[in-house]
Amino acid sequence: MNDLSTLADTARCPVRSLHGKCAVVTGSTSGIGLGIARALAGAGLNIVLNGFGTGEEIEAERQELERTFEIKTAYSAADMSQPADILALIQKAENTFGNVDILVNNAGIQHVEAIETFPTAMWDKIIAINLTAAFHTTRAVLQGMKQRKWGRIINVASAHALVASPFKSAYVASKHGILGLTKTTALETAEHGITANAICPGYVLTPLVERQIPETAHARMLTEEQVVRDVLLKAQPTRQFVTTDQVGGLTVFLCTDSAASITGAALPIEGGWTAQ
Numbered sequence: 688m689n690d691l692s693t694l695a696d697t698a699r700c701p702v703r704s705l706h707g708k709c710a711v712v713t714g715s716t717s718g719i720g721l722g723i724a725r726a727l728a729g730a731g732l733n734i735v736l737n738g739f740g741t742g743e744e745i746e747a748e749r750q751e752l753e754r755t756f757e758i759k760t761a762y763s764a765a766d767m768s769q770p771a772d773i774l775a776l777i778q779k780a781e782n783t784f785g786n787v788d789i790l791v792n793n794a795g796i797q798h799v800e801a802i803e804t805f806p807t808a809m810w811d812k813i814i815a816i817n818l819t820a821a822f823h824t825t826r827a828v829l830q831g832m833k834q835r836k837w838g839r840i841i842n843v844a845s846a847h848a849l850v851a852s853p854f855k856s857a858y859v860a861s862k863h864g865i866l867g868l869t870k871t872t873a874l875e876t877a878e879h880g881i882t883a884n885a886i887c888p889g890y891v892l893t894p895l896v897e898r899q900i901p902e903t904a905h906a907r908m909l910t911e912e913q914v915v916r917d918v919l920l921k922a923q924p925t926r927q928f929v930t931t932d933q934v935g936g937l938t939v940f941l942c943t944d945s946a947a948s949i950t951g952a953a954l955p956i957e958g959g960w961t962a963q
């Protein structure tokens with residue numbers, strides 16, 4: 688195939704150049720991370736899954752991804768609050784697939800409580816998983832990406848990287864923090880064929896959000912129905928939850944050559960929340 692026909696082929700199918708590359712997606716046994724893993728697998732990438740869950744569930748998911756998308760997967764149970772585990776995750780990806788081409792820092796947790804009573808151990812845990820883990824993964828993959836002159840780092844931040852809500856101090860701080868890390872990563876890699884971006888979803892109905900409905904009801908003295916209608920969806924002018932497929936689609940786009948000039952950006956996908 689000559690260069691022109693390769694170009695034409697890539698233009699027809701922008702994900703073609705992603706086939707066979709390796710993506711590590713942290714926190715991909717559930718919710719948004721799983722949606723991103725599926726979308727990247729659909730684009731032909733080999734995937735390293737990570738996150739908690741039962742052995743049978745994870746194995747079933749792994750096999751289903753391999754069968755459906757004809758790709759290869761690996762799984763690491765690394766706890767993203769533990770720097771040694773994080774290095775082992777990257778090592779496993781490199782040992783299995785040779786390189787990490789795409790890193791998606793997605794693992795995250797939430798706790799909803801007023802600052803005065805917010806447990807300090809929970810503050811530390813949220814900062815460790817939602818923010819510090821991304822420093823460790825990024826640090827571990829950058830040298831290889833620079834050598835190969837290609838890489839994509841996608842940090843799953845949140846609309847809470849751009850605006851705050853009460854009772855979510857650690858989460859909002861971690862998400863504003865990861866936006867700062869994203870911008871710094873973008874500047875340090877701009878001349879190396881690497882992009883670093885933050886995706887900022889609004890509310891997506893995943894286990895993380897389902898768990899915070901009763902916590903928010905308690906903190907704000909509302910019923911759970913009121914929390915969904917008057918707190919969560921009220922924030923989003925579309926009055927719709929964002930879907931995991933939509934976040935997956937945006938992630939794949941950021942990995943294509945069409946997105947090579949998008950770096951250091953915070954990309955809202957939040958039904959108009961932060962436009963208000």
Ligand code: NAD
Pocket residue numbers: 713714715716717718719720737738739740765766767768793794795796816817843844845846887888889890891892893894895896
């Ligand atoms: P989720 O609870 O459905 O999934 C979280 C994933 O992270 C799971 O796979 C879980 O096993 C994993 N995880 C948690 N702690 C971990 C740890 N210590 N080590 C390794 N893996 C760990 O949550 P979600 O809603 O899919 O959230 C994923 C990301 O998206 C988070 O960073 C979250 O802040 C962000 N986000 C979510 C929403 C939303 O509305 N759901 C909105 C904006 C941003």
